[in-house]
Amino acid sequence: MPYRWIEHTGELEVELEGSTERDLFEAGFDAMRELISDGEGAQRLEIPVKLEGRDRAALLADWLAELAFLAETRALVPDRLFTLDLEEDGLRAMVQGWEGAPQHLVKGATYHRLCFERTDAGWRARVVLDV
């Protein structure tokens, strides 16, 4: 799995790995899908996402926060990342899923110990989620 959970006293941290920067954003989607998922609903949703920012670490935190926001405000239980275009100054994505009863374990993503870096094997990031 391109992501793993690390636990701390009052928080939940996710560590992401990949060959490219884009991989980390995909892995972030997978991690949030695992946290939010809850059963299956009938009403399909397809929601476009556009985020701006040149700072990759902050953009990744924004991306995870956006998925939590959509779960809270649109009841989106995401199941598929249909498109993801990572650009120099932001990202565009099409998120698919269904309208359901998403778990609200995650309320957002923090900047606490936020990290996005190149490694010998590719790329690695770390985001602490607000739970």
Place this chain on the structure above:
Amino acid sequence: MSELRRIDEVVWEIPAGTRPDMRVPARVFADAELLDSIDDGSLEQLCNVATLPGVVDAVLAMPDVHQGYGFPVGGVAATAPPDGVVSPGGVGYDINCGVRLLAAPLTAEELGRRREPLVHEISRAVPAGTGRGAGSGLTGVRLEEVLEQGPRPLVERREVGTHEDLELTESDGRLEGADPAAVSERARQRGADQLGTLGSGNHFVEVQRVEEIHDREAAEAYGLRQGQVTVLIHSGSRGLGHQVCTDFVKRMDAGLGRHGIRLPDRQLSCAPISSREGREYLAAMAAAANFAWANRHAIANRVREAIARVLGEEAAAGTRQVYDVAHNVAKLERYGGRELCVHRKGATRAFPPGSPDIPERYRGVGQPVFIPGSMGTASYVLAGREGATERSFGTVCHGAGRRMSRTRARKKVVGAELRRMLEEQGIVVRCPSNTGLAEEAPLAYKEVEKVVAVVERAGLARKVARLRPIGVVKG
């Protein structure tokens, strides 16, 4: 941490010289046993807070301290305007998370077999554990009005609650300087349908009985007597407050270079109080704080409605509010002739007898403070003492303090078994998920008795009453 030195029976200090970037010492209120249990990085976080520009005197950790985001939970930091900073992370995501205590006009014995129907009715009346579509507390009142004025429009326009409830709320339930225009559209979207809802995590409504009175004079002033039924409400500003924090952490992080601020952790992002970002954050934070007071006010009203359905209108009308106090907020307060911005994150204001900032009827005994224990254990009512003004910017702890992660608690505790154990102890439990129940298991928290004992030994507050749960509705 080896640099810790004992400066008092229950006060420890990490000197400012321990790290080159620390501007003031870091002090911890704890006994030796609680200090030993702090092994989660929260003291390093406290030292990080001591690097903030304009921080004065010392940064403080209350005895329930544990690791948070940037600031530790149970952390206190005061900064001096105009150049001192305000940090959204020093308030936390759940702006004005806090507790409100109601006292019912009957004893647990008189409640008798109606206890379970009452807890059940409260669980039906107060939406919990959901993100959207659950609250309708805004009917007849605009969000703008609540952001600006707190619960007052609910009282004056919809007859929800009473003027006495407002008087018995910290800051009368309204922080000055709130500006709805500083609250983003996204934040409004999250909060619009959440007024009157509990939320998830460690939020709850607990039905209790007064198990022991420790201070008769203060208990009498607060209207508490042995055996009485009380209801403790723990909630905050829901998604709206969360989004305000998110928006300003991001915005201030982007502006750090402009203000020449370097930080050991990006979550500590901040801006001078006098800067445009600083002023706008304080205006948005005040609006979110007002929303939170309106939220607990609306929840309390739903609790009274539940009491009316189960126990009758007379019992509901006789259910009075003891007090409502915030534990995640930043406020401008005066200490020794200085105006300071006091950040309290997971820490409770506790003003002493005679303070003009507490309701007149409590000025003889000091401000009421409520310290919830973990689920199934006792909670405490305390009264603020002069020692808090002198030693902790008028602050005490806010709870038992988490000592185990939610994930670990879920692995160690089976929710269904915990539910059965609590019910065997005579506690009626209503919780939408066994997983959520497991996360808040008592073993995930420190012992509240030990935390409160340190507060008392440090002279910050004195014990007034101990409350024992008889029913809990968990978010």
